[in-house]
Amino acid sequence: MLFNSIEYLIFLPTVFILYWLLNKDLKKQNLLLLIASYVFYAYWDWTFLSLIIYSSFIDYYIGIKIYETNSAKAKKNWLRLSLFSNLGLLAAFKYFNFFTESFAEMMLLFGWQVDHVTLNIILPVGISFYTFQTLSYTIDIYRDKLKPTKNIVAFFTFVSLFPQLVAGPIERASNLMPQIESVRKFKQKWFHDGVFQIAVGLFRKVVIADNLGVYVDSIYASPDVHNSSTLLLATIFYSYQIYFDFAGYSDIAIGSAKLLGFRFNQNFNLPYFSNSISDIWQRWHISLSSWLRDYLYYSLGGSRGTALFTFRNLMLTMILGGLWHGNTWNFAIWGAIHGLLLVGEKIIFSALKIKNAGWFGYVYPFWVVLLSWVFFRAKDFEAAGVIIKKLIFFDFKIPFIGDTNAIVTGLSMLIIGMSLDLYLYRSKQELETLGRRLTPIKLGAVISVIILLISLFYSTSNNFIYFQF
């Protein structure tokens, strides 16, 4: 079920009413959430529900085993089993074709023609998200940071809680499990925050991102026939499309959770107002970047060693983080570019003994990240190469506009979206708590205007981009 569908518009209020009617019985409330979450997922494809149940069961059981076992070796073995089960699922469904094709291509470099098998595998929606979520649970128990739960319904609800099931935010058990296991109280200010954030999220997604996507899709479909300025314009649009698409999704997820009395962590914090590349990664898809930092970068040794060792860890983390997004080399390159940028920034800042680049820091991150988006969006490595070449050897020709209405609508709505971001940045406020700052009348009026803007300008051209990951 999509957040921007009529079905969700019926689903969420229905769950909301039933949920608060069961307020006095936590067990029934959690069971309702579990059933609702499975319905939410099954609406897309019920057959893949079995994967979620499998993953939940494995980690529920292993979590208890790790905690109960006294032997360090046995603990490690249980953890290995959890890693193998979860990453095995990912490998089978997401990376099987990538591995076999890459192997065959590598053999071809040595002159050996290898017949490789590719399977027609459908990527189950949300698999990258919920496997990381359950992994964090077992790893935290292994690291003695968390005690396992014996409440199976609560754990299964943690894995499948519908606002974050298919595209995050990747919520840690340390944040979510205590909330699931304790009585939730309805808070009026949370309700205000939630409805406001859902409205803003919908606007960001269906109005800004989807309108920008119309132009981006048309240009990126045939990059070879377009000039440099057209490709630059499309890439700038894409950088905002993906931001508003995913930030919008996260807003609806966080807002929906708040209506049910759950506090999710912030997932986007105005990333295009960053003053360095490392700052971007503290503001963009925060739940993933912090997951990679805590469970991959630190596991590799983090910065506890020589500079070279730290750089290696950074590069590995970013490349694997890139591959988490998709099973092509484009994503690995995208990750590698970010790794190199982070390493380069560390070297330069350390040599100049500065913490950031001053005003210049607000300029360069956007433009270098912009180049990396080419690899993220281009359909393959060859297309990305064509675009990068044209952007580097710029031809200064007039950009191709195409559908004027779509481009003007996209730009106008982008200005509104960025104005809200600028307001949040200057006033040092967070979108997550903006709803409570408005009086009910102001809140109602603002949401009504947002509904009007959505009615007039929504576009249904694109699915949520992060669904494909």
Added chain:
Amino acid sequence: MNKKQIINTLKLIGFIVVVSFIIDKIAYFTITKISDTVYSGQAIGKLNHYLAIKDTTKLIVFGSSRANHHIDVKKLNASSYNMGVDGKFIAYSATLIKLLPKDLKQTVILHVDPNVAYREYYNREETKTLMVKYHTNDVIKEELDRAELTNPLQNFYWCIDYNGLVLGILKNAVFPKYDLEHYYGYDPMEVHSTQKEIFEKILARNDSIECKTNLKLNPLFNSYLKEIETFCTNNNKKLITITTPLYIDKCPEDNNALRKVLEDLNIEYHDYSNFFKDNNSTDYWIDIAHMSDVGAEIFSEALSKDISIND
């Protein structure tokens, strides 16, 4: 959730529903008032123009951008209008044809695209732009309801009728594109250097085309075609179908199949897909399927000799 919280929550939801409904209606009637004065632009202006002239014009061309940019209707008849619109196909045309006056003798030229006729998926989504008249025109409302293209919220939020069109309406209200007195729906396209460069690159790429083998007429296309034929027969309209030129048509099979279908329905058909086969030039083209103003003028001249209607 205590009683006070329930009341406050219901109050807020009720307030949002009421205020959003009122704001929506204020916006809807304001936009409608502006929109009704707009006579330029493909989405609204042309539709308004058509509704204004449809009862007095003798010859009207319907179809997609290929009808719009290729047929200079004044070469066919002095009392004529080109109602071809970018990205619009047979469902859109059929709806507009059904708005023609019942007894007036008129000629309907319908541009048919074999590629659309034999498309596996054709969902008549292009008729969505007629949504602007959803709450003001019964024929259009009926057609859109039948096509199941309306948004379930549309009966509450009427502004959805204008989804994606407001900026265009405002722009055309303030800066109309045409001199209305001289505009008759035909929009010739001049080739700009960027466009020409893109087209030449596409040609140089020499993409291979796979012709469809198992040709199956799209049932929706077939049904609309029959509806148009019935309407025209019953309402004193002469129906002529045409297919305008392509830069090159490597797959004539669908044209031949469509010709057979039209013959069976006893509908006059002229296929000009390979009109420029022997004397082609890139100057005549914007892209593979769209002629430039130069190509369109040459074609319209030839068309007028074939199907000139002067009464």
